[in-house]
Amino acid sequence: MRILIKDGTVVTASDTFAADVWIDGGKIVGLTHPSQRGAHGLQTADQTVDATGQYVIPGGIDAHTHMELPFGGTTASDDFDTGTVAAAHGGTTTIVDFAIQSKNSSMRAGLDAWFAKAEGKAAIDYGFHMIMTEASPAALEDMAAMVREGVTSFKMFMAYPGVFLVDDQQIFRAMLRAGELGALITMHAEIGLPIDVLVQRALAAGHTAPIYHALTRPEAAEATGTERALALAEMAGVPVYMVHLSAQRALERVMEARDRGLPAYAETCPQYLFCTEDDLRGDPPGQGQGEWKGAGYVCTPPLRPRHHHDHLWRGLRNYDLQVVATDHCPFCMKDQKELGRGDFSKIPNGMPGVETRLYLLWEGVVAGKISLNRFVEITSTAPAKIFGMYGKKGTLAVGADADIVIWDPKREKVLGKDTLHMRVDYSPFEGRKVPASPSHVFSRGELIVQSDQWVARQRQGRGQFLRRSTFGL
Numbered sequence: 001m002r003i004l005i006k007d008g009t010v011v012t013a014s015d016t017f018a019a020d021v022w023i024d025g026g027k028i029v030g031l032t033h034p035s036q037r038g039a040h041g042l043q044t045a046d047q048t049v050d051a052t053g054q055y056v057i058p059g060g061i062d063a064h065t066h067m068e069l070p071f072g073g074t075t076a077s078d079d080f081d082t083g084t085v086a087a088a089h090g091g092t093t094t095i096v097d098f099a100i101q102s103k104n105s106s107m108r109a110g111l112d113a114w115f116a117k118a119e120g121k122a123a124i125d126y127g128f129h130m131i132m133t134e135a136s137p138a139a140l141e142d143m144a145a146m147v148r149e150g151v152t153s154f155k156m157f158m159a160y161p162g163v164f165l166v167d168d169q170q171i172f173r174a175m176l177r178a179g180e181l182g183a184l185i186t187m188h189a190e191i192g193l194p195i196d197v198l199v200q201r202a203l204a205a206g207h208t209a210p211i212y213h214a215l216t217r218p219e220a221a222e223a224t225g226t227e228r229a230l231a232l233a234e235m236a237g238v239p240v241y242m243v244h245l246s247a248q249r250a251l252e253r254v255m256e257a258r259d260r261g262l263p264a265y266a267e268t269c270p271q272y273l274f275c276t277e278d279d280l281r282g283d284p285p286g287q288g289q290g291e292w293k294g295a296g297y298v299c300t301p302p303l304r305p306r307h308h309h310d311h312l313w314r315g316l317r318n319y320d321l322q323v324v325a326t327d328h329c330p331f332c333m334k335d336q337k338e339l340g341r342g343d344f345s346k347i348p349n350g351m352p353g354v355e356t357r358l359y360l361l362w363e364g365v366v367a368g369k370i371s372l373n374r375f376v377e378i379t380s381t382a383p384a385k386i387f388g389m390y391g392k393k394g395t396l397a398v399g400a401d402a403d404i405v406i407w408d409p410k411r412e413k414v415l416g417k418d419t420l421h422m423r424v425d426y427s428p429f430e431g432r433k434v435p436a437s438p439s440h441v442f443s444r445g446e447l448i449v450q451s452d453q454w455v456a457r458q459r460q461g462r463g464q465f466l467r468r469s470t471f472g473l
């Protein structure tokens with residue numbers, strides 16, 4: 001079936017131009033000037049979509065999601081069905097989710113469990129990173145097999161003692177192995193052991209409210225972890241990617257490393273660009289949900305004071321930050337965040353976001369903080385390049401998968417739990433009016449979302465596993 005998207009303005013990471021986009025067999029087969037319609041052997045289409053006045057952009061790639069993640073005594077509330085459908089509604093057509101190696105279990109078992117969660121469920125294409133909770137000889141062996149299967153990036157944690165935390169020697173061993181295999185290590189770089197002491201002291205002093213989540217995870221803990229991770233990568237002679245970078249000083253560490261010519265990469269997330277530490281304080285006493293409302297904003301690293309926003313936006317503009325991913329890890333206020341009433345350290349860490357990333361970042365375009373092309377780059381092209389998907393995903397070019405969003409700059413939307421599709425009972429952005437939204441979303445040439453409706457025949461299981469290439473930048 002041949003599809004024509006006509007009269008739109010195509011935007012890639014590098015160019016903006018008027019073009020018709022021709023799709024056949026799930027791929028882009030032509031990008032032609034509208035005045036040339038009928039030439040190039042591309043005369044007729046089975047389906048034509050008019051994109052006049054709209055931008056035609058590559059489908060978003062969210063390189064950091066946690067569908068159905070068991071965490072904090074509960075499980076993230078979106079599975080691969082609901083989470084990927086929500087992603088698609090917001091203009092994201094690919095996710096890279098984190099499979100986990102549970103403590104005292106093999107990486108292989110962890111990855112197999114993630115295949116089982118996603119297969120037959122995911123509605124858009126998906127890849128996996130692998131979370132390593134050890135770097136034993138067996139785990140280092142498993143890394144090779146996983147890279148061959150297209151799982152070419154691994155996450156390690158300096159945070160969460162007793163759950164995910166690994167020591168520097170294990171990180172270093174995994175980095176050396178990644179270097180041999182062409183894989184990429186991604187790092188959660190808050191130093192968890194001193195944080196735990198701060199948490200215990202806060203609780204002992206009777207500080208139990210959500211705001212103490214931020215007050216016990218200071219910026220210094222992320223900055224020093226970032227510096228350490230960068231030094232380990234430098235010693236190993238490998239690239240490194242910092243996940244969910246939240247703060248000025250951590251960013252400065254990345255900038256210094258990049259200025260020294262090191263292959264250091266970093267992502268931030270919309271919550272660190274749009275929310276602040278004050279959100280963790282909740283409603284004023286006696287109003288709304290009171291301080292408990294802050295539980296909906298508990299994520300790790302924590303939200304920071306407002307002045308960090310400017311630094312992160314500048315980092316995005318100046319290429320010191322390469323990617324905006326979401327760290328989508330939703331927990332419902334009822335029953336899930338509730339686990340931490342009376343003890344902030346038991347509030348499951350994470351926020352919903354896979355659906356709202358493009359809506360929010362567009363505000364940055366409208367405000368002149370980033371260009372249209374940079375918007376495409378940080379939401380799609382850069383993650384495709386860093387994580388071995390480029391060419392197939394992340395751009396609009398002949399031969400690429402037809403993962404395409406028709407982005408209507410005049411199609412306003414009010415964000416809220418009832419207008420969004422994530423399976424969670426609140427929105428951190430309830431009532432926020434955003435200026436633009438997708439009118440059409442295509443995944444491998446199939447129209448899947450139109451005017452806020454899921455329109456593809458199939459939903460569960462139409463997404464395909466993406467075998468990603470090794471690190472090639």
Ligand code: URP
Pocket residue numbers: 066188244298299300301327329349350351
């Ligand atoms: O709060 C967060 N970020 N939850 C997910 C786990 C992680 O550290 O990415």
Ligand code: ZN
Pocket residue numbers: 188243244300
């Ligand atoms: Zn993390």
Ligand code: ZN
Pocket residue numbers: 064065066244327329
């Ligand atoms: Zn995460």
